[in-house]
Structure formats: C-alpha cells, structure tokens
Amino acid sequence: MDVKAKLLEGNKRAAARIITWIESGDPRGYECLKDLYAHAGHAYVIGITGPPGAGKSTLTDQLVKRIRKTGKKVSIIAVDPTSPFTGGAILGDRIRMNDLTSDAGVFIRSMGARGYLGGISEATAPAIKVLDIMGSDVIIVETVGVGQSEIDIVKHADTTVMVTVPGLGDDIQTIKAGIMEIGDVFVVNKADRDGAKRTVLELEAMLDFNGESPWRPPVLQAIAQQGKGIEVLIEAIEKHEQFLRESGVFEAHRRRNIKSEILELIKKAVMIRVNDHSETEQMLDAYVDQIAAHEQNPFTAAEQIMAHIQFK
C-alpha cells in the first residue's frame, strides 16, 4: 500500500515520512499534498507562542491531556531553534510531553527552524496539512521561544495563544508592535510568581488601547506545571472558535492564509529559479566587483539580474 493511502488511514509512520520529505525539499512531499489536499481543512489549529521558558511546552502538554478526554485526536508540531553555525539542533519540547508519547491518539513532531526566522519553520505550514489529512481533530503548533517580531504563526493558526510570564519588562513592552498584537488569548503563566497581577493589568491596559474590536482577547492566569488555569484556557479557545465561525472571520482568515501560502510558494520558486540560473553566480560576482569599485549599486544590480532571468 502506498504512503498516501496510509496517510488517509491515519498511519503515523506515513505522516512522519511525508513531513521529512517536505522538510528536506524532497519533491515526493509536495506530490502527496497535491493529491490529498482536498482532504485537509477539518482540523482546528491552535498556535502557542511566547518567550523562551514561558512554559509553552508544559502548557501544551496540559492542554492536550484535557482535550484528549473529549476523545479528539491531537497532533503537535513543536519548533525549536536550529544552530546558525552547524545546522544542528536540540529539540527538547518532548521532555515536557512524556505522558503524551504513550497515547495512541496523539502525534508529536519536533522541528528545527532551519534558518527560518518567523518563529516556525518553512515546513510547518505544509506539515499542518499532512497532520490534518491524517485525521487530526486539533493541531497545536508550538513556536520557538520568540522575541518581539516572530509572528508567522498567525498565518497558520485559527487561534493564537500568547503565553507570557511575570517580570519580563515594564508596560512599554506591551505597547510595542509585533508579538503582543497577535494573541487571540493571552496567558500569564507561572502566575504564582510575584508581579503576575501587574502583568495581567498591563496586558489588559494594552488591549484597552486597541479600542472597539469584535473580539477582545481575554487575559488569563495559569500555573501550567500544576495544571491550574487549563480549563479556563480551553473555554477561552472554544469561545474564540465560536466567535470566528459565527462572525465569518474563520472563512476570511482561511482565505487570507491560502493567499499568503501561494505567495510564499511563489517567493520560494523565484529564489530557486534565480539560484538555478546558470549565469546568476557570474553576474553576481561581476556586480560585486563593480559595486566594490564604486561603479555600480546593489539596487540597479538586482534590477538587471531580475531582468535577465526568464520567468515563464
């Protein structure tokens, strides 16, 4: 039986192998997705993001245990950073998810970011589709520990949960652009620590500034390690899903995501075409010489190289 039929049956080994193909640029990965794409779209995708050490993995572990009680099948994609020097990585998110490894209704895949800077990896979006086709009801994507601007998760998640902890900085941090703007639900984890209330208030104040919007993100407290605050978090996610579906935003988001997915693929294809073009390297070297000699500039160089490459 071939790998596509196995994936449709929910075979984990098939899913794992197809994800590896996608990650490594093996064309068989996209071939599978092309044929099976119509089977995707059933799973609800939850993004878990936040700074390193905020408790994303522990929270994910707790969240999945509760969701599993409802019988839903859950898949997790956990992304950790890749070394920019060696290309190696230590993917350690499974450490917090030990019990889940024995649960037949759970699939966990760790991914190295492999040079991709958006907080996930390039293969994360297609891997979500693979796990969707496999029959997952819920897919949780845990991003790398993020700083301030890694926000790609919103392009692929229906609900984004922003996890933070007390004491990361004053309230000016909360009004900066970027990561603080993307939460549909905020969780202040490790809420037994000093300053938790203050962090909640600062987040609430930031959200007040946003003015009238049809969805006001709730700010919750949790102590993930003790399993506290998880029920409330699940309720908040469900409420957000209900809001998305009733308001029509769900459909609009998914359409927007499809568009950005196509654009991403085009960008990638353009770069491959540029790199593969036989004369690119030669032209680049020539322009570098000219620019170094102050006879040319990079803007003109880029325009001329682009004009030279045929895009059929």
Place this chain on the structure above:
Amino acid sequence: MERPIRVLVAKPGLDGHDRGAKVIARALRDAGMEVIYTGLRQTPEQIANAAIQEDVDCVAMSILSGAHNTLLPKVVHLLKEEGADDILVIGGGVIPDEDIPGLKEEGIQAVFTPGTPTQVTVDFIKSHVTPRA
C-alpha cells in the same frame, strides 16, 4: 537541500543520570544533526513511538541502571514490529563488557562505554545510518 541526520536521544529505565545523554546530545548537535531529546525515564514503548513520529535515522539510548539487557533489545523489537528496523539503534552508559556481544546480537549496533570520545559516536552514526531512497 541536504537533510540533517535526525537522532532520538533517550534515557530508558529508572536511573536519573542524564549528564552523559546531554553531552552526547550537544556533540551531535555540534556535528550538524537534529537531536530530539526526550528526557528521563522513558519506557521502550515511548522511545519506539517517538522514534517513529520523529522519523529519526538513529535511536541513541543512555542507560546506567543496569537494565540494559532488557530495555535496549525491547526497543529494537518494537521498532521491528512497526516495520522501522532500518533505524540505527545504539547504546551507551555503564554497560559491562561481557554484556556487549549479547546486545549486538539483539540488534544494538554499537555500545559506547564511559571514556569514549564523543567524536567516535558522531563518526559511527554518520557512517552507519541507513541511506534513504
């Protein structure tokens, strides 16, 4: 695009000493591999499940509890049951010399005892993982 070798570093059994496993994990990372580190006290079933979901090329187990003759072969058998016997399985830790031939017969392809330079393990993995079609 070159595919990095993926290795599951696991601690089967009940001992809580993971210093060695962490040193190996770091060495493999520095050799450009993707290391999935699963932490302490893993059952053979958990290790086999994780190896399949992570689609690894190699399972490296560190064990200091003395239960190696039971636990390491169990992982090999479970992988075989799943049709994943192309995964390279190696072991390390405090394992008496006289147990090593038996473990190799059971499909643990190498056993690295204390004092082995990490580079030896790195080189072994690089030269013994099954190339993929």
